[in-house]
Amino acid sequence: MKVWILDNGSIVIEHTQLMWNVPGPQVRIPSYAVLIEHDDGLFLFDTGFDLEHTNAVLPFELPEQTPEQTIPAQLELAGFAVSDVTTLVNSHLHFDHVGGNKHFAGLKNVVHEQELAQARHHEPFEFFGYSDKTWDYEGANFEPVSGDLELAKGLWLFETPGHTIGHYSLLVTPESSAARPMLFAFDVVYTQPALEKGIQPGFHIDPRAGVRSIARVKEVATEHGADIYFSHDAAAFTTYKHAPDFYEL
Amino acid sequence: MKVWILDNGSIVIEHTQLMWNVPGPQVRIPSYAVLIEHDDGLFLFDTGFDLEHTNAVLPFELPEQTPEQTIPAQLELAGFAVSDVTTLVNSHLHFDHVGGNKHFAGLKNVVHEQELAQARHHEPFEFFGYSDKTWDYEGANFEPVSGDLELAKGLWLFETPGHTIGHYSLLVTPESSAARPMLFAFDVVYTQPALEKGIQPGFHIDPRAGVRSIARVKEVATEHGADIYFSHDAAAFTTYKHAPDFYEL
Numbered sequence: 121m122k123v124w125i126l127d128n129g130s131i132v133i134e135h136t137q138l139m140w141n142v143p144g145p146q147v148r149i150p151s152y153a154v155l156i157e158h159d160d161g162l163f164l165f166d167t168g169f170d171l172e173h174t175n176a177v178l179p180f181e182l183p184e185q186t187p188e189q190t191i192p193a194q195l196e197l198a199g200f201a202v203s204d205v206t207t208l209v210n211s212h213l214h215f216d217h218v219g220g221n222k223h224f225a226g227l228k229n230v231v232h233e234q235e236l237a238q239a240r241h242h243e244p245f246e247f248f249g250y251s252d253k254t255w256d257y258e259g260a261n262f263e264p265v266s267g268d269l270e271l272a273k274g275l276w277l278f279e280t281p282g283h284t285i286g287h288y289s290l291l292v293t294p295e296s297s298a299a300r301p302m303l304f305a306f307d308v309v310y311t312q313p314a315l316e317k318g319i320q321p322g323f324h325i326d327p328r329a330g331v332r333s334i335a336r337v338k339e340v341a342t343e344h345g346a347d348i349y350f351s352h353d354a355a356a357f358t359t360y361k362h363a364p365d366f367y368e369l
Numbered sequence: 370m371k372v373w374i375l376d377n378g379s380i381v382i383e384h385t386q387l388m389w390n391v392p393g394p395q396v397r398i399p400s401y402a403v404l405i406e407h408d409d410g411l412f413l414f415d416t417g418f419d420l421e422h423t424n425a426v427l428p429f430e431l432p433e434q435t436p437e438q439t440i441p442a443q444l445e446l447a448g449f450a451v452s453d454v455t456t457l458v459n460s461h462l463h464f465d466h467v468g469g470n471k472h473f474a475g476l477k478n479v480v481h482e483q484e485l486a487q488a489r490h491h492e493p494f495e496f497f498g499y500s501d502k503t504w505d506y507e508g509a510n511f512e513p514v515s516g517d518l519e520l521a522k523g524l525w526l527f528e529t530p531g532h533t534i535g536h537y538s539l540l541v542t543p544e545s546s547a548a549r550p551m552l553f554a555f556d557v558v559y560t561q562p563a564l565e566k567g568i569q570p571g572f573h574i575d576p577r578a579g580v581r582s583i584a585r586v587k588e589v590a591t592e593h594g595a596d597i598y599f600s601h602d603a604a605a606f607t608t609y610k611h612a613p614d615f616y617e618l
Contacts, residue, residue, distance in 0.1 A: 134385065134390070134392050136383065140494065141385070141494070141571050141572060143385075243576070244567055244580060245389065245390070245569075245576055319494075320494075322389075322390050322571075324576070325576060325577065326575070326576075326577075327492070327494055327573070327574060327576075328492060328574065328575075331493060331494070
């Protein structure tokens with residue numbers, strides 16, 4: 121099994137969004153997708169943000185994305201075409217995780233059933249989060265799921281709501297015992313320090329669930345001896361292998 | 370019926386606390402209590418913050434409170450002694466609403482039953498909010514309540530959770546039709562602009578409930594033709610009558 125981290129560029133957010141109610145300077149954060157080559161197919165988790173959408177609707181987030189940082193270009197860097205992907209999974213449906221969904225028209229799209237419903241009829245305070253609706257095109261092929269599930273051998277989705285109502289994290293367990301499991305917490309917390317301090321993002325729908333999801337991420341990591349990968353941690357991101365480099369599990 | 374607004378001083382908060390996820394400069398906000406002389410007794414709603422506690426635990430909020438802005442001094446300004454108060458009500462149990470509770474030892478203290486439980490066993494993100502526990506002294510005489518209720522003729526408590534789990538707002542309806550009803554929204558929103566924009570405070574436990582509570586405050590105000598009084602609106606506060614001046618209803 122091979123795992124690529126696909127660099128998708130970066131945006132700028134308030135410190136109180138990085139860590140709820142904790143003041144500090146604005147911070148530029150990375151955005152990325154995860155590509156996994158598996159015996160059962162080629163799985164893509166999230167698709168980053170769309171530059172045009174972000175410039176139009178969230179220009180204050182000062183998006184930066186080169187042509188090489190789009191999802192199709194990143195797939196190519198990993199040696200694949202858009203048409204090679206067999207399953208698209210979204211951890212949740214915020215604009216910076218769905219921006220490239222539109223490139224996979226008709227492809228099976230696994231998403232939490234509550235996330236799908238909420239993204240279509242969201243709370244007013246979720247306006248910016250769910251502002252990119254291009255994932256919900258005519259003929260989209262959703263596979264709504266719920267509960268924890270093993271998507272394919274060694275690819276575990278586990279429910280971690282709080283940031284959004286139907287948020288999933290991903291655990292990748294290796295085929296060989298030599299490799300370490302990888303745990304993609306996605307947006308349960310944005311950074312390593314946020315996990316250590318137990319501080320969820322400033323954007324959330326259910327902060328009590330958020331507290332439980334932070335505990336769950338820690339428990340799953342401990343139980344499986346997994347390395348946690350943070351969704352929006354600029355410092356940690358520099359230490360990750362980026363496509364075309366990859367992790368072998 | 371007479372209604373006094375008791376000036377309790379001021380603190381400084383982040384703009385993202387005034388309005389969730391909306392950046393801006395820090396803002397100094399007022400804190401006040403509400404005293405109502407009623408045929409059934411003398412009712413005190415909230416007791417502001419304790420200067421010593423705030424300086425010790427939340428010094429970054431730069432509290433300002435003169436000796437004349439303590440609750441005993443403000444009561445005296447309105448012509449009463451601490452011992453004249455017959456019922457103490459807390460909209461919720463955050464430090465800036467309970468700081469003077471300790472002066473009313475043994476007095477009946479009306480509070481939402483869920484608020485009481487939550488303040489004693491709060492979420493980690495509620496640490497600062499519930500940091501002043503001096504209201505929970507040995508021999509405290511709580512009257513836990515739930516649901517909407519008419520505390521005394523014309524004094525209506527209605528549930529408005531979101532900011533906290535057991536938050537109450539207060540509607541005061543006049544004895545004579547000449548006066549306008551007064552609606553104390555407390556911390557459903559902090560300011561008039563926040564109500565107009567529908568933006569709840571950055572500190573909250575259930576933002577979905579917060580959205581419904583904002584709608585409820587607007588509905589109650591419209592239904593009763595009430596003026597809304599904002600808990601932490603520096604601009605609006607200058608337009609309110611302050612003790613010893615009062616409203617007659």
